[in-house]
Amino acid sequence: MTNEDNNTAEYNSTGNETVGRRTFLAATGAATVTTSLAGCLGGISGGGDDVFRIGHLGPTELEMGRGAERSAQLAVDELNDNGGILGQDVELLSEDTGGAPTEGERVTENLIQQDNVDLLVGTFVSEVTQGIIDFVAEMDVPFLITGSADPDTITENHGEDYDHYKNVFRTGPINSDLQAEGMAGYATYLNEEYGWENFSILADDAAWTTSFRDILPTQIEETDGLSVVHEDRMSVETDNFTPFLDAADSADADVVFRFIAHGGAAAFTSTWAQNEYPFALEGVSVPGMSPEFWDATEGACLYETTSQSGAGGVAPLTERSMDFVDAYEAEYGDEEPPSKPMYMGFNSYDAVLFYAEAAEAADTVDYESDLDAIVDAMLDLEFTGAAGSVSLYGPDSEYPHDVRETRTEDGIISNFPITQWQPDGDDGVVECVYPQADATADHVEPEWL
Amino acid sequence: MIGQLLSILVLGAMISAVYALVAIGFTMIFGVGGVLNLAHGALIMIGAFAYLALTSTAGTISLPPIVGFVLAVAITAGASYVLYAGLVSYIEDNIVITFLATVVVALLVTEVIIIRFGASPSQLIPVVAGSITLEVVGTRIRYVELVAFVVSWIAIGLLWYYVTKTDEGRSILATSMSRRGAELTGVDLETVKSRTWLIAGAFAGIAGVFIGTLQSTAPEMWLNPLALAFIIVVIGGIGSIKGSVVAAYLIGYLETASIEILGPSFQGVLSLIVLAAVLLVLPQGLYGRELVHE
Numbered sequence: 115m116t117n118e119d120n121n122t123a124e125y126n127s128t129g130n131e132t133v134g135r136r137t138f139l140a141a142t143g144a145a146t147v148t149t150s151l152a153g154c155l156g157g158i159s160g161g162g163d164d165v166f167r168i169g170h171l172g173p174t175e176l177e178m179g180r181g182a183e184r185s186a187q188l189a190v191d192e193l194n195d196n197g198g199i200l201g202q203d204v205e206l207l208s209e210d211t212g213g214a215p216t217e218g219e220r221v222t223e224n225l226i227q228q229d230n231v232d233l234l235v236g237t238f239v240s241e242v243t244q245g246i247i248d249f250v251a252e253m254d255v256p257f258l259i260t261g262s263a264d265p266d267t268i269t270e271n272h273g274e275d276y277d278h279y280k281n282v283f284r285t286g287p288i289n290s291d292l293q294a295e296g297m298a299g300y301a302t303y304l305n306e307e308y309g310w311e312n313f314s315i316l317a318d319d320a321a322w323t324t325s326f327r328d329i330l331p332t333q334i335e336e337t338d339g340l341s342v343v344h345e346d347r348m349s350v351e352t353d354n355f356t357p358f359l360d361a362a363d364s365a366d367a368d369v370v371f372r373f374i375a376h377g378g379a380a381a382f383t384s385t386w387a388q389n390e391y392p393f394a395l396e397g398v399s400v401p402g403m404s405p406e407f408w409d410a411t412e413g414a415c416l417y418e419t420t421s422q423s424g425a426g427g428v429a430p431l432t433e434r435s436m437d438f439v440d441a442y443e444a445e446y447g448d449e450e451p452p453s454k455p456m457y458m459g460f461n462s463y464d465a466v467l468f469y470a471e472a473a474e475a476a477d478t479v480d481y482e483s484d485l486d487a488i489v490d491a492m493l494d495l496e497f498t499g500a501a502g503s504v505s506l507y508g509p510d511s512e513y514p515h516d517v518r519e520t521r522t523e524d525g526i527i528s529n530f531p532i533t534q535w536q537p538d539g540d541d542g543v544v545e546c547v548y549p550q551a552d553a554t555a556d557h558v559e560p561e562w563l
Numbered sequence: 564m565i566g567q568l569l570s571i572l573v574l575g576a577m578i579s580a581v582y583a584l585v586a587i588g589f590t591m592i593f594g595v596g597g598v599l600n601l602a603h604g605a606l607i608m609i610g611a612f613a614y615l616a617l618t619s620t621a622g623t624i625s626l627p628p629i630v631g632f633v634l635a636v637a638i639t640a641g642a643s644y645v646l647y648a649g650l651v652s653y654i655e656d657n658i659v660i661t662f663l664a665t666v667v668v669a670l671l672v673t674e675v676i677i678i679r680f681g682a683s684p685s686q687l688i689p690v691v692a693g694s695i696t697l698e699v700v701g702t703r704i705r706y707v708e709l710v711a712f713v714v715s716w717i718a719i720g721l722l723w724y725y726v727t728k729t730d731e732g733r734s735i736l737a738t739s740m741s742r743r744g745a746e747l748t749g750v751d752l753e754t755v756k757s758r759t760w761l762i763a764g765a766f767a768g769i770a771g772v773f774i775g776t777l778q779s780t781a782p783e784m785w786l787n788p789l790a791l792a793f794i795i796v797v798i799g800g801i802g803s804i805k806g807s808v809v810a811a812y813l814i815g816y817l818e819t820a821s822i823e824i825l826g827p828s829f830q831g832v833l834s835l836i837v838l839a840a841v842l843l844v845l846p847q848g849l850y851g852r853e854l855v856h857e
Binding site: 175176177348349351352353354356357358360363364377378380381383384388389390391401404409410411412413414450451 | 570574619620621681682683684685686687688689692693694696701702703705707778779781822823826827828830
């Protein structure tokens, strides 16, 4: 399973096997020639042949990465069915970063220097994104971030040296500063619905939760009557959550916002549910986004919520959402998990199609000579993807090249949907509960409250 | 403050009982056969995953938890016996080879479990659902924690009775004290070893189900219990069952106290400091005298 030979599978899927292999050999040959000439020509762009190569980066041994890889493949298939990008066939090369910065750097170097990719999409772990970003900026290959959400990647790079980092973009999810603002809006909504006033914030001790630890408390307390009564950070090694939940309980929390991305989330959820702690469990749980989380927790995840781009594939966020989910389920529904694309899948799918549309508008994919034209086309593009509408912040904004949040008429951030596990007979089902415009069901409180 | 102390007292008692099970199996195998079984953690993992496969509502079998528990323990005991009879018995004279082979087995089991169950953690159905709130103490106890405590102590009690009151059991104790002496009094070494591996496996199976329920069931879950077994056994005295129980409670309380007072990040730190101190000051451990060096 961990040794899935994705590349071979993808070469084959572009045509019948013989042709696929021959194209592969030709392409490899061309790549070798290009690489060996690169020293003389001073460039390594893969523009010499008729194939547009996309490098996908993600932890593909995890459900999140596998969903993203498959979704990128669906986008590539869709492009090839419609004539490719500017007449070029599109090919996906997927690499497993293992979620580790060192491995991420190695595979990124291979994709750029040996495979001559024309576009990079992906990266899930913020530390991996930060590890490769300088190299990618140096090489000028357009890079669309589709998984990690930390704002520093943008503010500390584009904010400092825009020209150097102008080939790097994030097309989704919205960065975690904006997510924190969205979460504060959600806290106000919970207060209006249930009168809950006391909030606890429990965050993984990792880069992606910085905004939730630093910004969210202040933003929650800006609403009259709401207070943050308990805050703590949890080591990613921890799998004993009783002390944290006891502390939130003794602080009289009505809601625990937990921000958790590692496997311990299942133990967290079970500890909460089996002990029937008297508060709601909300926030962001990356393992909790898995369509298979119900089985993994034996149903203990009932009533817990998580925010996730794409709303778990259950809500028609745009006219594209359900077509994409249906295509994913038709292709991969019977294979190993995840049975739905998950959030990074939505973003990777959107990123590939977004770039294709920008390239058509710029009428070039030659990033070595025409990077500015490509960048301008991307900044001008208003794109409707499966996860929502994608448009990017310009060079002079606070988050250059980062995806913009969308807002409702009341100013509430709307591309930050919240899903909840709800009862469905003996089973559980994911429903989108917030924002109300996209909701497929009302939020329900745990029955023991 | 009193609430915190009570909470340490109660939670520590629960988890220590399970730790004792982990360590006893490990120490018995070393005491009797001189084998450092690094696959002991893998046996614990087999217990948890066997229970998962048998009881999971998403699975094909979905047995009632109690039945699944008994079967999981039996399967782990069987796996432990197979490990001994199929591998260790051929190489146990060479400490280094045994050491390496048991690590390889642990890694192999990990890979097989990743292939079969995937890398992400699962939660087990509690053998008994529900919990009680201890208002005075300021914590909650799941019924499954109480069950873990009771079952562990029953198992330890039975083992105690077995090794002190029955001839079969006493031959295990005798072998762990002096192999040559035991042989001279007519003890069949092979039978004793096989029996020891079966008992150690059953204990690992019980511990696996409870550790898997209280923490999580994942392909890396074997490492922590193995490290714990090491620490406990060294502190308690290698080969001593009494030492393992006492040291398990020492480590269990130390961990619970550091979690409650210093925070969960400090869970393992104090145990390691104590381990280092014991190695320096009392290298044979608290009850190390039961093992006669030959």
